Structures are given as C-alpha cells and as structure tokens.
Amino acid sequence: MADTLDLGYAKLDLDRRRRCGMPEVIFAEGKRTEWLLESVEKMHTAGEDVFATRLNAEQTAALVQHFPQGTSNNLARSFWWPQPAERILIGNLAIVTAGTSDLPVAHEALATATAFGVNAAIIADVGVAGLHRILAKRAEINTADVVIVVAGMDGALPSVVGGLVDAPVIAVPTSIGYGASFGGVAALLTMLNSCSASVAVVNIDSGFKAAAVASRIIARIHTRH
Amino acid sequence: MADTLDLGYAKLDLDRRRRCGMPEVIFAEGKRTEWLLESVEKMHTAGEDVFATRLNAEQTAALVQHFPQGTSNNLARSFWWPQPAERILIGNLAIVTAGTSDLPVAHEALATATAFGVNAAIIADVGVAGLHRILAKRAEINTADVVIVVAGMDGALPSVVGGLVDAPVIAVPTSIGYGASFGGVAALLTMLNSCSASVAVVNIDSGFKAAAVASRIIARIHTRH
Amino acid sequence: MADTLDLGYAKLDLDRRRRCGMPEVIFAEGKRTEWLLESVEKMHTAGEDVFATRLNAEQTAALVQHFPQGTSNNLARSFWWPQPAERILIGNLAIVTAGTSDLPVAHEALATATAFGVNAAIIADVGVAGLHRILAKRAEINTADVVIVVAGMDGALPSVVGGLVDAPVIAVPTSIGYGASFGGVAALLTMLNSCSASVAVVNIDSGFKAAAVASRIIARIHTRH
Amino acid sequence: MADTLDLGYAKLDLDRRRRCGMPEVIFAEGKRTEWLLESVEKMHTAGEDVFATRLNAEQTAALVQHFPQGTSNNLARSFWWPQPAERILIGNLAIVTAGTSDLPVAHEALATATAFGVNAAIIADVGVAGLHRILAKRAEINTADVVIVVAGMDGALPSVVGGLVDAPVIAVPTSIGYGASFGGVAALLTMLNSCSASVAVVNIDSGFKAAAVASRIIARIHTRH
Amino acid sequence: MADTLDLGYAKLDLDRRRRCGMPEVIFAEGKRTEWLLESVEKMHTAGEDVFATRLNAEQTAALVQHFPQGTSNNLARSFWWPQPAERILIGNLAIVTAGTSDLPVAHEALATATAFGVNAAIIADVGVAGLHRILAKRAEINTADVVIVVAGMDGALPSVVGGLVDAPVIAVPTSIGYGASFGGVAALLTMLNSCSASVAVVNIDSGFKAAAVASRIIARIHTRH
Amino acid sequence: MADTLDLGYAKLDLDRRRRCGMPEVIFAEGKRTEWLLESVEKMHTAGEDVFATRLNAEQTAALVQHFPQGTSNNLARSFWWPQPAERILIGNLAIVTAGTSDLPVAHEALATATAFGVNAAIIADVGVAGLHRILAKRAEINTADVVIVVAGMDGALPSVVGGLVDAPVIAVPTSIGYGASFGGVAALLTMLNSCSASVAVVNIDSGFKAAAVASRIIARIHTRH
C-alpha cells in the first residue's frame, strides 16, 4: 500500500499531508532508539520532512550523530530535518507565556509551527500578577491570526487574553507549579472553565498540539481565499 | 463609564463587541429571574443583540412572556432577541455529533453560531461504532472552515475526524454516558489525549464555547483578507 | 461547667467569644428543626447574639415564625437575632465578586461580617473577561483593610486582584460553573495555585469562613493599637 | 497439603491448572531476588511450566544466570522455562496496537499467550489517526478467535475495532501518553465507555491479563466441541 | 445508502448484524420520547429485532402504549420487540450476583443475552461474606461457556470465582454501596486489579455490555466449529 | 443446605452467627419492598433476630405495618425485631460525635451495638473547635472498652481522642460538610492519616460497621477470659 510504510513495529502514514495538510510527526516517548533512527531515515528517504518531538537526551544524541544534516532544539526537545527546498512561512502566530518556566512548552510550539510552515514569535513572562506587562502587549497580540497562551500554576492568563483581543485563543496548561497544581491539572481546569468564551484547550504541556491546531487555522486563513 | 452598564448585581460589558468581536452573552445559570429579565431589557435598550444560554424552564417561561419579540430554543436551552437589522451569516461551520443524545449540545452550538453571525449545520449520529456513517460525510465535512465534534461516552469521534480532514477540529465532550463516564470526564480526557494532532477541546457540554471559538476563527478567515 | 450549655444533642460553646473573639455560630445543615429552634432559644436566653447559616427553606420558615424579633436573609440563607444593644461596626471589608451568580456567597460573607461587628460592602460582577471593570474599582478596593474575592468558573479574579492592591486577599471559590468545574474544584485549585503571593483560600462557597477570617484580621487592625 | 507448596514467604498454588486451566504465574514486582529464584526452582522441580512477569533488570539477570535453560524476553519483561515436552499451540489470537510505543504491552500479551498454549500474532501501529491502516487489516483481524487491542493516549482504537469485526475484543489501556493521560487512566476510561458494545477491559498495561482472558476463551472454543 | 437509515437526529446502523454479529441496540438515555418511538418503528419496519435499554418510566410507558406487541422488562429497564420468527437460544451463560441489590444489573444482562440469542440463567446473592454459598454453586458455574459476575460494594466476588473455575469471567461493577464506594468506582477498581488473571471488566452497571461480550464469545464457541 | 435459606433473589446466611459471632443483617438499600418484607419474615421464622439498616421512608412504613412487634428507629433508619428472649448487654462502648449533625450515624452505631448485645452510650457534640468539651469527658471515655468517634467536616476529633485515652479508637467519617468535604472524603482521609497511632477507620457514614467491629472486640474482651 503506497500510503503507508510498514516497518513492522510502525506503519508510517505517508498520506497524512494530503489528508490533513501536515505530515506525520514522530512522537519519541517510549520508543527504542533503533526504532527512532530507522523511522527518521525511512521518512526522509520517502521524501518527507522529518519532525520528532519529546526526545530524551539519549535519543537526541543518537539523532544528532546519525543525521548531522538535521537540527536539534534542546529547549523544545525536538529534532527537525526538512527536505532541501525553499520554504516560505505564512501567517502570524503569537505564543504568549505567563512565566519564564513555561518557556520549554512555548518553544515546542514555536518549533512545531515552523515545521508546519507557520511564522511565529514568543512573548514571554506576562502573567496576570503584573497586569501592565500583558496590557503593554495587547496591540501586538491582536495583530496575530491566532494566539497560543501557555501558563502553569493558576492558568489564569488565557481568560485575561481572551477578554482583551479578538483573535482565537488556544490555551496550553503547563505542569509548572507545586502542591495542589497536580502536574498541570489545576491550570487545565482553569482553562476549561475560562470565563472568556473564546478559549480552546489542549493537553498539559502540549506546545505541539497547540501549534498543530493553530497551523490548521492559519492555513485556512491564508490559503483559502 | 460608557462601556459598562452597572445594575448593582451585574456590570454589563457593552464594550465587548469592540474588543472581542462578539457581544456579551448572558449565562443564566444561578441567576434570579428578576435579574435575568432586567439584564435582557437593559442590554436590548442599550442597542445590543441579546443572547442568553443555560436557561431553566422557569427562566425560559419568564423571558417568553416578557419579551415575545425574542425567540426561545428549547433544545439549545437558549433565548435570542437580536436588534432589528439585516443579518448576513458568514462562513461554513460543520457541527458533527457521535450520537443522538449529544444533539442538545450541538443545538447550543448552532444557536450560538447564528447569534455570532456564522453559518452552521449539524451532521448527527455518525459515531465510530459504525465508521461508514462518518466516512460517507468526509467530503462534506472537509468543505467547512471549522469542524465542531460533539461526543459523549468514549469521546473517540474527534480523533477519527481529525485524521480524515484538514479543517481545524474543536471537540466538545458531553455528559452523555453512565458509570465510569463520570459526567463527561471520560470523553474530556479522550479528547485532550487525542492521537490526532489538530484537536482542541472546550468544557464538557459547552456547545456555546465551541461555537464562540469557531466564530472567532471564521471571522479571521472571512474578514481579514 | 459554665462555659458549655449541654442540650444532649449539642453542647453550645458559650466561652468562644472570650477565647476566639467571636461567638459560636449555628451551622444548620443536617440539623433537625426542633434542635435548631431550641438551640436558638437557649443561646438567646444565655445572652448571646444568635447567628445561623446554611438554612433550608423549612428551617427558615420555622425560625421566622418562632422568633419574629430575628431577621432572615434569603440571599445569604442566614438568620440573625442579636441581643438588644447599640452596635458599632468597625473597619472596612471589601467583598468583590467575579459574576452575578456568585452573589449568594458574597451575601453570606456580608451577613457574617455584620454579625461579627465588621463594616462591609459588595462590589459585584467585575470578572477578568472585562478587565476595565476591576481596574475602575482598584482604588476603592485598596482602601479596604481586607479584600474577599468570590469567584466560580475559572476562579481567576483573586490572582488579578492580588497583583493590583496591597490589601490581604481571602479568596472564596464558588460552585458556579458547569462541566469540568466539578462543583467549584476548578476555582479552588486556581486560587490555591494563584501566581499572586498574597492569596489565602477558604472552602468552596464558604462566604462565612472568609468573613470570619477577615473579621479576626480587622479586629487585630482596629483594636490592637 | 499436596496442592500447595509452602515456602514460608509464599504458598505456590500447584492445583491452579486443574481448577483454572492454566498454571500459577509468578508476578515478580516487589519480590526479593532470592525469593524469586527459589520459587522458580521449586515450581520447576514440582513439574510445572514456569512463567514469570514484571521482571526488573536485576531479577532478569539473576534468572538468566541461574536457569540458563529458560528464556528471557526483554520487550515483554518476562521469563519462560517450560517443562521439556512437545507443545502444540491452539487457536488464533490477534494482538493489535494503536502505536509503536504500545509494543512492550503487546509483547507481554504474546509471551503470556504462548506460555498458556495459544497461537498469537501482533499487528502494530494501526491507530485511528490514519484509519486506512486498520481498515487494511480488517479481514485478517476478523479471522481471529479473539482480538486484543492495546492502546494508550486516547484509547480510541478498541471502539473502532469493535465496530468493524464480530470477534470479541479485550482492550488493554497503556500508560503511554503525557499530561492529562494520567498514566493510562484516560485510555482506561475511554475503553470502559466504548460506544462499541463488545469491548471488555483489563488493567492498565496488563498484556498479561488480556492474554489470560483470551486464552480461557480460546480453550473454550477449541477444546469444548 | 442501504446500510444506514437516516432519521436526521439519528442514523440507524442496519449493517451492524452483518459486521458485528448482533443488531444495533437503542440506548434510550437522553433521547426524546418522540425520537425513541420513531426509531423503534423504523427499525421494526426495516426488519430488525428491536431491543432498547436504559429506559425511564415515561419512555417505557410510551413504548408499551404504542407497540403492544413488544415486551417491557421493568427490572432490566429494557424493551424487546423481535421479528416474528422461531428463535433458538444457543450456549450457556451463567450470571452470578454478589447481593440481592445487584439484581437489576443482572437482569439487564439476562435480557440482553436473550435478545442476542444466548441461553442464560441468574445465580443470585452468593457474595464472599458467606463463602459456602458460592462454593455450593461451583460445579454449576463451571459448566457455563462464560460467567458474568455482578457485584457492588467491595467487588470481591469475581476474584474468588476466577480462582474456582476455568470459564472466562466478565465482571460488572455495580453502583450499589455507600460512602467510599463512589457510585461503583470501588468495585470497578477491585475488579481491574483482580488477583485472578482471567477477569475482564466492563463499565459500572453495564449488564448490557457484559452480555454483549459474552454473546460474541458464545457465538465463537458454538458456531465456529 | 441447612445453613442457607434460598429465596431466589437472596440467600440468607443462617450460619453467620456460628461463624462470625453475629447474625446476618439486612442491608435495605436498593432492595424492593416485597423482597425486604419476605426476607424479614423468613429470618424471623428461622429463629433469627432480625436487624435491618439503611431503610428509606417507604420501606420503614411497610415494615412497621407488617411487623408491629418490631421497633423502628427513625434517627438510625433501622428496624429491630428480636426473638423473644431475655437479653443481657455486655461491655461498655462509648460513641462520641464531633457535632450535632453527626448524630444519625451515631444512632446507627448505637442501634447496631444493641442488636449485637453490647452496652453503648452516646457523647455528642464535643468537636475540637472547643477543646474543653472533650477534655471534660476524658475520664468517662477512657473507661470504655472501645471508643467510636464520629466526625464530618475536618474529621479531626479521632486524632485528639486517640492521644488522650488508651482505649482502641474506631473512627467513622460522616458526609456532613460542604464544598471540599466531598461527601465525607475529607474526613475519611484525615482519619486514615491520623497522627494518633491507634485509630482504625470504617466507611463514610457507616455507624453500622463501626459498631460491628466494636462488638467483636467487646465479645473478645468479655467472653474470652
């Protein structure tokens, strides 16, 4: 079957870009290094851009050694090895974080958006305990096609952003916090219950998913009309 | 202050349409009927379209009696009393449900989209236990700007839809189910953990929020360029 | 023993005002109406101010019928029958709510503060989805000795208030919300994880406790020095 | 007592094969290595096939060193030392996984089925985000006596499989995922709430139990008639 | 499309018997009575056996009035209206309950098994607090093709049954209990963690699912060979 | 079998007094009234003392009407119909409650102890917010063979009692409270984590179980030596 590459332990979905507008991404968690290496090589050979996320240190080291043409991103814990081709990034994605400790998740979103062909930038550390910081960025944020808001602890920032701008808001809870933050559950519940109507939510720490959703929206905005 | 209407028990946000692109909506749950009636009247007098959600039977009866110009929607449990004006609905929103019991939530989304000026339609009862039903609707769904997928029980439908189309997917878990569905928590967790990358999630039973997010996206698509 | 009034089913603590600065309050939930009536009468006869909370409709009706000298408060679900004496309220307690539906809890706090001799006022419906509402009240709130912030849904308001003023903040989560608000758990977790350092929290819907804590603080401020 | 072998710290159940159709299996988690070694030796001496699961690296090393006649399976984390005898495997068990990271659990199921005398094979990485993969395997799966479906993250695959075939489905949630997957709870709830009627569920990551249940069913199918 | 009957609010799956070996069953919870009535009528007209579960009193009354040819089962809360045809029940399904209060769930299983063409019988009230009761039924239970064990409270009975017989065991937790039984969660967890290897589990109170799984197994046993 | 009375829907355990020292008790929750009545009659006819718990209003009315020789206890929600015989109560059981609202659970314990032949008395409303109340009862409590401590809300009383006396303490959490008491879970966790070593715990609201455990202990104390 031409749309699947069967490696035994994996069936790479070579048809996903056609169906869904973006290629399959390799989720590295729980995968043996030898499986990861072969998957990367086979996807590249099949003419796909290769993007891998949730890499641990051992996996990253192996990828860098075997595929020096690719680029490893330590903050984002991702690996990016595109086909050689001219790439034009489209749209305008704002990635906003409540605190400094939320930055790794924001960088996973940034790396994912880039891999999916979207233009993005991070605005860091504008949490609600010092409102003047987010108010100063209000106009800038509202020029974006979509806003990703990354926050741990109380997860309150998306509610405030959702009430300040008219862009759609994708909220990412992070596992930053302690005690009753329960690894991001507190922030997740805050965001699901946001008093701002226009906040949709993705999984805890999933900068990847936020960027994937945002990229689909931006593709709709910039390629439809 | 011109952008707020202070009723003592409430401060109506008359500036929200300017800031966020959509007017304030009245969430009726937990509100006294006399407060609800006065809020509706004052918003209408202030020149706003009035849209109220989560109405119980007593509240609905009072609204219908006092404001016969408005329209009550029993399935959606909403009330809609727009200003007299010509209204053109924009875009194309698909609202898909896994089962028949998910329809009230889908109708809340439909009523909300209409109130926010968006064109929407429901495709009902295409859950994954009979895949041919959703496969038959694949092309139709993919013409939409955004897809809302409403599902209770196992909440598996958004994962399947997300892998079939390239439209952005907003998933709404419903409280339909029994036993270990825990009032929609099972479906919520399924959707947050969707193996399809492009699924964002809103609160349990919140057809309203799904439509609000979708409407912002559709406004970006159809009014930006 | 002079400091306890033993009714068999209850031991009224007549010494509490001396030890803790405020008299025992009758928690009505789960109490038989005949027990409630006798407790109220015995406390009054013992020279105490009588304050009862969490009354249901049947209990309220019985209290109003038997003790017409007392005052029932329907929004707060409380009953207040003080000894005849001149009462001077001290201090300045601000009770802020995120939404209109949070008002019953705010009124329980107001009634409790009054019973404990504290001057209080409610500022309603200034949630974070429309920030200009709370910003307009900032100066007023900061003149208070203590601020109680009452919020359901995302529970984000205390984090914002804590970053705007230098008064101590007591946050009360409410059970207002739906879906994944889990009867106030979402707002409770938000508040416990507030990114503002100066937010302490009480039980869900407990306007009573927030006011009790605030009253002790205000007593320290106004009677110590 | 002839049906129990009392080692003090353990009472090996030598009667289980007669009662339940399959011998006792040694669950290694939390057991001291010296206890494990003695149990293995005593079971072998008593004429039983020895099968041990949930081995850590230290336990595996000790078993391999002391009992070189046995076979260690690293992916399955199991050890298998049967009595010398001709073994004929019966039936046809399909073990299907949603992703590559679910393979260790699938291999535990495969090793268990083999130990219990059942013929089994793995079909890997056919999750619902790329439906064509499972649709291509539909006929093959439906020839099985029983289907075990192993899935983490959203756990949606058993619902789809249950609607495609008429074989009984045993679903195994895995702890693969992150954030709100809660170590497999999300997948577990999805499976318990499956909209497909014919899905039964075992404990998270328990390839062992799924195979034990499937083996009993297959014994009923192939030895009854 | 010939395999689906589209009613707008529902798409009846007329192909399910061919694919899955059993017809679609109507889950009545959350459905409007007029939808239920039309669905029943259309399925009957299409030549299907009609079986509906989770009926409330109003729905039951409407069904009995409109379709007097059908049979309502109050303990099971189900409705059964088969096509006129000779029906031969196959196999031997034992449905065992821990207590008397678990009987409604057992009767849902019995009614479902009958609708799916399987021969079944209930053995009631043999919980582990009086072991002699289950020991007296051991031989009888072991003649069954499959055993369904229904238990609330501590949910301990499936572990004991699983160790006494060699039939496959499908466990159904019930919501019977109080306090920390949490609506059946305690029994559900017990069963998922059963120390007997051959116990698979279905959703809380789902006699329906247990019987559906058992029926597929029994079809495999009695029609394959 | 002489030790079981088989009613079809129930198997009454007539051997339990011999095995366990106390007769079977009828748990009424979820039982049909006609089953309850027949069970009571058959147990009485078989020469057993009849004790039923967790009765609702309809069940109680039916029992009182059919068996006027028995005694209904409204606070305890129990029914007691002993065989005519002289009864000597043994031992000394103290049942202590934190608040007045905990009394129904204390009365269930008292009724159960009496049915099991144990002498018991209630000491009510001595919670830790007014320590002088429990300190005044310290000597009295320490004369008891066993102390049952019943508490809702924070569930703190057993920890204090366990540190004041040398009697064994059985703690019963009650569902009294609101907000984050979660129907008694808060008190249950407090008691399980008691800093006093000698506190054992039973299910939420289970005055019955606390008394059953205490009765077995008292039987050991007073009949062994």
Next chain:
Amino acid sequence: MADTLDLGYAKLDLDRRRRCGMPEVIFAEGKRTEWLLESVEKMHTAGEDVFATRLNAEQTAALVQHFPQGTSNNLARSFWWPQPAERILIGNLAIVTAGTSDLPVAHEALATATAFGVNAAIIADVGVAGLHRILAKRAEINTADVVIVVAGMDGALPSVVGGLVDAPVIAVPTSIGYGASFGGVAALLTMLNSCSASVAVVNIDSGFKAAAVASRIIARIHTRH
C-alpha cells in the same frame, strides 16, 4: 515541663505511655539524620524504649553505627532499642498476607507488635485466587485475639477472612499492584467497602498502625479482667 523533652526541632512526648498505653514512636520519614540520632539518644536516656519506623538506608546505617545495642530490621525498615528489662509478650495476634510482595508491610506490623509487647505471627501468601490456602488456615486464625489482614491489588482478602472467623479484623491495604491500583487506593477502597461487617481499615502500607490498634485491643483483652 516533665512530660515533654524539648529539643527545639522536636518535643518528645514522654507522657504518652501513661496516657495511651504505649510510648512515642519515632517516624523517620523526612527527618534529618542528626535530628534522628539525637532523638534516639535522648529518648533512651530518658528511660524509654526506642522504636523507629520508615527508615531509609542512610538513616538505618547511622543508627546501627551509633547505637550498636539496638536492632535494625531491614524488611520492616525499623529500629528497636529497648531498655534492658525482662519482657513478657501478651496475647495472640495473627498477621495474614494475600501475597508475598505484601510481606514488608506485614513485617512492620510484626516489629511494631513486638515493641508494644504483643505476641504475633505471620501467615503469608493466602490470597483469594487460591481459596484452599486461606481455608486451611481458618482454625488457626480464629484462635487469635485480633487478625491483621495485609493485601494489595484487589484487596479482597479481608472480606473473605471477615466472613470466616469471629475475631476482629484490621485490614491494611498495600501499594503492591500496577496500573489502576493507584498506589494502594484500589485495595483501600475495597476494604472500606467490605461486604463483611467487621473490617476496620488503616492507612495504605501502615503495618505500624494496624499493629498499634491491635495492641490496644489486646491490652484491653488481657489486662482488663
């Protein structure tokens, strides 16, 4: 104050034996080694028997080195350094475990009972999956004053033991298990919901508390009369 030894970081309770019948025990978890050593030395010097629990490897090594007169118990993770005196153990405590992996908790109970002057013995690995093992020990168990039952996974053993004997049963859930055992929560809930009336429960893995409760009961039995 003579009944407390104030070390600044700790206040050793020298009066506990008089009040509660057993001396203070040192809970080592979270304590600095230097604090632990000084506490042990000061308690010994004050004439107390020293018993410490929950020791980690570093703490154990330090204790053994500084106080070679004491005895370390590796399975129980405890340390015991009694005053030189003749000690007579009283009573008869049976400690029963479901599996071999539950033995460390059973040994903590055994060590605690010994320190509190009670005679105890362990009966290991008699879980319900092989009922003949516990049935063979029934008479022996019933001669005990109290039975402690230690079980992980499904936690079903106490329900069975409670129905077989007339001794009081103290159940200890253990954290043995995987997946949905949630670190012992599954077994804890099973035990709290036991269908046997006479089962009281202590904290997960708390062999210490079970033995403390049992010791108080045994003191009542053997020293009262």
Next chain:
Amino acid sequence: MADTLDLGYAKLDLDRRRRCGMPEVIFAEGKRTEWLLESVEKMHTAGEDVFATRLNAEQTAALVQHFPQGTSNNLARSFWWPQPAERILIGNLAIVTAGTSDLPVAHEALATATAFGVNAAIIADVGVAGLHRILAKRAEINTADVVIVVAGMDGALPSVVGGLVDAPVIAVPTSIGYGASFGGVAALLTMLNSCSASVAVVNIDSGFKAAAVASRIIARIHTRH
C-alpha cells in the same frame, strides 16, 4: 517601560513593591541556572532586594559562587541578597508546626517573612496527638498578630489552634505523610474543612505564600494606624 525589566525570557516586575507592598520574588523551579543568575544580578542592580525560593542544589551552588554577598538557607531552600540598608522588622508572626518533618516548610515561611520585613519565630512539633504541648504554648501564640500553622498527615492542628486563640490562622498543608496522604491532599482537605471558622489555607508546602499573606496583614496592622 520603567516598571518592567525585559530580559527576553523574563519580564521583572519592578513596580510590584509600589503596587503590592512587597517586591517580586524569584521562583526558581524550572528555571535554567543562567536565567536565574542573570535575573538575580539585574534585580540587584535595579536596586531591589533579591529573594529566591524553591532552589535545587545546583542552583544554590551557582548563586553562592556568583553572589557571595547573599545568604543561602538550606532548610528553607532560599537565597536572600538584600540591598545594604538598615532594616527594622515589624510585628510578631508565630509559625507553629505539627511535627519535626514539617520544619522545612516552616523555615521557608520564616525566611520569607524576614525578607518582607516581618518579625517571626517558630514553635515546632506541637501536634494534636499530645495536646499538652500546644496547650502549653497557647498564651505565647495568642500574642502574635497572625499565626501560621504548618501540618502534614491529618492536618488537624489548625482546627485546634483556631479554637484556642483569637489571632487569624493561616494553615499550610505539607506533603509529609504516606499512603492516603496523597502528597498533602489529605491535610489540605482537612484544613479547608476546618470546624474552626477562622482558618484560611494556602497551597501544599507553601511556606512562602503563608508568610506573604501574613506579611500583608501585619503591614496593615502596624502601618495603618
């Protein structure tokens, strides 16, 4: 903008002391060491007192090496580098702990109070299992402006303290405990449900927040009048 220092990965809030009465504190968890070092240096250069919390060993070592003028506090896991200036501590804060293992959290509170200019002292190990210890400290505690009570396990101490004194009580649950303490959740729930009215609660292990709230209150008491 003069009130914010933008470092790219962080926006230091230099205006917080003016708004909230206390400077921004650096929360070190999840921050890269190079970010931490630059933030400390820039805050110091901007004329702020620098206080950092939740430091791990690597971060502490780096801070001590680069800024030898600052002071590291190992028990509190904090770092304190004030501007050179005369500092007068105001007020009287009592920090009470239930056990010795709660001391690190108490020391975090002490270090925070000092950094915020408040006079504080610790009273350790006065838990409720030995009531005489807290009773002996009652008068001393009641002279405090505010009482912080730190407790793990059952979390019962704040309820007792709240009933003994008239000072406001801030309760801090700690993660000390095991089994069903769930990392401090048990103590947190106890405190939220305290039967003493005047107990407010902060996040698990958050000595920092308790001291921040207490410092605001003490500033109100000592600088207002």
